[in-house]
Amino acid sequence: MDGPNRAQERLEVRAPEMELIKQAQAGSRAAFDALVRQYEQQVLRLALHLTGSEHDAEDIYQEAFLKAFRYIGNFRFECSFYTWIYRIVTNLCLDQLRRRKTRREDQAVLLDHSGDEIDLLASVSDNRSFSNPARELDRKQLGEKIQAALGKLTPRERMVFELKHYQGLRLRTIGEMLNTTEETAKNTLFRATKKLRTQLAGLR
Amino acid sequence: MNCELAHEKIVLAAYGELPDDQIHELDRHLTACYDCREQREQVLALRTLAAMYPVVEPPANLVARSRIRLEEALDALPPKRWYERLSTRLVNNVASLQAAPVASVLLLVAGMGAGSLGGYEYAQGRAAHTALRPALRITAAQPAANVAPADVASISSIVQQPNSDIVEVRYNQLVPQRMQGSLDDPAIRQLLMMASEDAASAGIRDDSVGLLAAECRAGHSCNPAGIRDALMVALRYDRNEGVREKALKGLEPYVAEDMRVRDAILEALLNDSDARIRSEAISILEPVEADTTVRQVLSTVATSDQNPQIRNVSREVLSRAPEIQ
Numbered sequence: 004m005d006g007p008n009r010a011q012e013r014l015e016v017r018a019p020e021m022e023l024i025k026q027a028q029a030g031s032r033a034a035f036d037a038l039v040r041q042y043e044q045q046v047l048r049l050a051l052h053l054t055g056s057e058h059d060a061e062d063i064y065q066e067a068f069l070k071a072f073r074y075i076g077n078f079r080f081e082c083s084f085y086t087w088i089y090r091i092v093t094n095l096c097l098d099q100l101r102r103r104k105t106r107r108e109d110q111a112v113l114l115d116h117s118g119d120e121i122d123l124l125a126s127v128s129d130n131r132s133f134s135n136p137a138r139e140l141d142r143k144q145l146g147e148k149i150q151a152a153l154g155k156l157t158p159r160e161r162m163v164f165e166l167k168h169y170q171g172l173r174l175r176t177i178g179e180m181l182n183t184t185e186e187t188a189k190n191t192l193f194r195a196t197k198k199l200r201t202q203l204a205g206l207r
Numbered sequence: 208m209n210c211e212l213a214h215e216k217i218v219l220a221a222y223g224e225l226p227d228d229q230i231h232e233l234d235r236h237l238t239a240c241y242d243c244r245e246q247r248e249q250v251l252a253l254r255t256l257a258a259m260y261p262v263v264e265p266p267a268n269l270v271a272r273s274r275i276r277l278e279e280a281l282d283a284l285p286p287k288r289w290y291e292r293l294s295t296r297l298v299n300n301v302a303s304l305q306a307a308p309v310a311s312v313l314l315l316v317a318g319m320g321a322g323s324l325g326g327y328e329y330a331q332g333r334a335a336h337t338a339l340r341p342a343l344r345i346t347a348a349q350p351a352a353n354v355a356p357a358d359v360a361s362i363s364s365i366v367q368q369p370n371s372d373i374v375e376v377r378y379n380q381l382v383p384q385r386m387q388g389s390l391d392d393p394a395i396r397q398l399l400m401m402a403s404e405d406a407a408s409a410g411i412r413d414d415s416v417g418l419l420a421a422e423c424r425a426g427h428s429c430n431p432a433g434i435r436d437a438l439m440v441a442l443r444y445d446r447n448e449g450v451r452e453k454a455l456k457g458l459e460p461y462v463a464e465d466m467r468v469r470d471a472i473l474e475a476l477l478n479d480s481d482a483r484i485r486s487e488a489i490s491i492l493e494p495v496e497a498d499t500t501v502r503q504v505l506s507t508v509a510t511s512d513q514n515p516q517i518r519n520v521s522r523e524v525l526s527r528a529p530e531i532q
Contacts, residue, residue, distance in 0.1 A: 021444040032281065039277065047265035047273065057269050064273040069280060080440060083474075142259060149260040167222055168254070169262050173500065174224055175466065189219070196218050200249050203256055 024084060028076050035075070039068055042088050049089075053096045053165055054103075055150060063099060067092045082179075090180045093162060097181070100158035152202040160195035163188055208236045213243045221250045223499040354378070390422055400437040409447040416441050416450050420457020435461060439471040448481040455484060459491045469495060473504045482514045489520050496524055 020041070026034035046067055050060035070091050078087055153161055162181065166172045167188075172180075178188040208216075216233045219225040225233065237244050364377040388395045402415035419438060423429040434457075441454035455475060461468040469492075476488040485508070492501050502525060509521035 021440075035281075036278075039274070043270060043274065044265065047270060048262060051265055051269075052260075052262045057266075060265070061269065061273045061276065065277055065280060068277050072281060072284075081436075083443065145256070145259045149257060153260070168257055174222075189215075189224075192222070193215055193218055196250065196253060199257070200253050203253065204249075 020084060021080070024075070024078060024080075027072075028078070035072055038071075038084070042085065043068075045085075046088065046092050049092060049165070049170060050096060052169060053161070054099055059099060063092065063095045066095050070095075086176065086179070093166065093180045097158050097162050100161055104158060148203070152199055155202060156195050156198055160191055160198065163191040164195040164199070167192055208232055210240060210243055213237070213240065214246050217243065217247045217250050221247075221254060223503060225499075227497045227499070354380075390418060391427065396422075396434065400433060403437045403441050403450075409450060412441070412445060412447065412450045413453065416445075416453045416457070420453045423457040423460055426460065429457075429461075435465070435468065439468065442471055442475055448479075448484060451475070451479065451481065452484050452487065455487055455491065462491055463495055469498070469501070473501065476504055476508060482517060485512065485514070485517055486520065489517070489524060493524060496527070 020038075023034045023037050027038060043064065046064055047060055050063040050067075051057065054060055054063070067088070071088060078084065153164070156164065159181070163177055166177045166180070167174065174188045174192065175185045178185040181188065213233060213236050216225055216229060217237075220230060220233060237247060360379040360381045362376060362378050364375075366375045366377075367373070368375075386394065386398065390396070396419075399415040399419055402411055403419060404412075416438065419434050423434060423438065429435055438454040438457045442451050442458065445451050445454070455472065458468045458472060462472060463469075472488050472491055476485050476492065479485050479488070489505070489508075492505075495501055496505070505521045505525050509518050509525060512518050512521070
């Protein structure tokens, strides 16, 4: 349960954020660094899940925050800073997915910075008393199949599915982030789920 | 409803995006259509399968590496030149003035007046200046008077009389102005909106937000491009809980019709540090408790809010809302 520290944390995040943004716009590096710390986990989480690669996630993090630093003067408080940052990150992720499609780099497993495979499912605790290595292997293979199926979507379909299913954003917000309409985001989601259901039909 | 449309609505319903009035229609179709029920099962199965590729927290060393690399890149950037900083500041000021045309006219008039006066004073100063080396001099022009720092806009020159401890300081003074008008006056509204964001005193921000909120609650013109936005900014960002509470109350009439207002109130329910504000947000959201997004947030609050009373109230509201499949 949240304690007093969490309330204080909320106050520290919410109340001075506007001041931080204004200070960063005025050129304060310390203020910008504080903003980076507030959002870096979310940025990396999204980039890592989309690209499956720590190296690519690191590149996206770098480009996103450098862009934010360069263009923070354009932020007009018309939306939350979270939405603004996410818009930058999603566009960079989209570019990365398109580059992969062009180079036909399908990522079926998650790689760390030295190129070794990361077992995602090892980080997901299994509380069932009957879990066993064979079942864990099945889950791992299932996870790889899911990633492979996701890799077969178009970049836009992959992005919309990621933002909707894994990040829980509303279709209206997704449309804004991808500079399109809610209706287009909706249709893209339909196509993505239809393709995934077809590819994963044998696994049910 | 035909099956093709039903398939789309099944996906929207699975992701909490189907409007409440269409859920009942979909349920009726599903009751009668076996194929569509199968489709729904497939969509739900897809959601379960997709969870086999979970979102994980980035490893600490990835965060650290990324941060170090970013810091190095930022350190390597050349500092902005003065004209780049000036250009950025001008662009920002123009953009903010575009939203406040009356304020921009007032500032233009004030700027032209200050410029004319400054030019006149400069010419006078140059004419009275006898042959002296261009080094700074400090002389006295009139007896020093107590000047409140808050009244001083800027220091324009410091001149010392040679072989003397007399110093002349030229400064520009803030000229307090006063405007009076009704709350319907656009100029008054512009000033109130500026005060809601820029006033250093919480009391002034509280007064301005209170007046703006009262306008909205009374049903006076509270168009989305102006007052409503100012209230949402105050709710999201103001440091003072009294100001945020007034902003929240001012937004209440729009929670049903304006999704941005609803989102701002949901954010307040999740993130505001003041329990009174979070509690007020729940009350304001009750008319739209059937909205699936509202229900999702209430579910989160019902389990994770630090205040037990808020958790209880959230559960009560959830139990009253109709069951959504």
